[in-house]
Amino acid sequence: MKAFLTSRSVIFHQLAVVLLASAFAVPALAQEAQGSADQPGTPSAAVQERPSPMATQQPSLNTAREGFWGRVNPFARKKWVNNRVEPIRGQVNELNEVNAKNAQDIQDVDGRAQAGIHRAQSSADAANQRASAAGSAAQRANETALGASAQVDKLDTTVDGLDQYRQSNEIEVEFHGSQAILPSAARKQLDGFAASLSGRQGYVLEIEGHSPLAGTAGIQSSERLAEAVKRYLVTQDQIPVYRMHSVALGNALAAGTEESRPVRTSSVHIRLMENSLAAQELAPPQNANSLSGEERP
Secondary structure (H helix, E strand, O other): OHHHHHHHHHHHHHHHHHHHHHHHHHHHHHHHHHHHHHOOOOHHHHOOOOOOHHHHHOOOOOOOOOHHHOOOOOOOHHHHHHHHHHHHHHHHHHHHHHHHHHHHHHHHHHHHHHHHHHHHHHHHHHHHHHHHHHHHHHHHHHHHHHHHHHHHHHHHHHHHOOOOEEEEEEEEEEOOOOOOOOOHHHHHHHHHHHHOOOOOOOEEEEEEEEOOOOHHHHHHHHHHHHHHHHHHHHHOOOOOHHHEEEEEEEOOOOOOOOOOOOOOOOEEEEEEEEEOOOOOOOOOOOOHHHHOOOOOO
């Protein structure tokens, strides 16, 4: 019985040794097969493409060794990958920073360009508005100048024609004897004549007193007759004094009249002289005071 137990323990010991050897031998054979596949002389290496220059700059995965396990440590793959990805990650981050900086620079340049364009457009609009205002002001100034020129021409014409008068009407007022008393017919005649002057501008009245008496007596008598007519026109018909000019001629005749016509009655001759440039319009009917058909006292 003791011998049986001894042989059994020997068998278990040998089996444990074989299993342990197998555990160490399998990874070694696998790594040796991988290494032989990486040799330049092997058929697998012969069909590989020539590495690019960029690949030669990066650390080779086949030449790296990690710890006790040889070229590739099956228990350290995350660390191994991180060690090789870290440089690439740094380059990617640097590239991202460069791209972000370029994008920011482009945005800044575009913002400045847009601001400059906006300022230029605003300046152009303001200049256009000023030009339009200047054009309008110039047009108004031209119109004003044309109007002023027309006014100057009109004023020159007016000044030249200030002393241009023409006779437009005349009446003869007769008196009874040498008494300076206006008869009723004479007052009506003067009222009608004054009514035709209402609203007129630029006229004067030439009043000539005539008397059949000779010498000084005739002059004094004709002066009284002319003054009676002027007084009536001023007080009753509101004719301005500055529009009447009178002269006492006695029995003499005014210039331009027929020398053969003798003065036989006492009378006052009135001529309406109008300026050629004054507005000549007949006024509406005179007020009730001047149009009333009643005889004045």
